[in-house]
Amino acid sequence: MSTDLDKDSAVADYLRGTCISLEQGISAVHGDDAVGLENDIEFCSILDDKVFCCEGCGWWCGMDEIATDNVSGFICDECGDPEDE
């Protein structure tokens, strides 16, 4: 399987700031023939470098928005803020 790195980045850019599923993002960028791309290791590693799906709110956030204080896993700044109940 050959993947287009620019298009993989496009999926990350598309997902960021949304709460759609990974599959929806892939089909929006690549079309419906990209079924299974979410299981492609190379694709996932590119995606993981750019965005993550927050375990708290379910929104896709950039890696620069990941919370690092007092939390573990993929939690965004907003969900990781202890004052934000």
Ligand SMILES: [Zn+2]
């Ligand atoms: Zn969150």
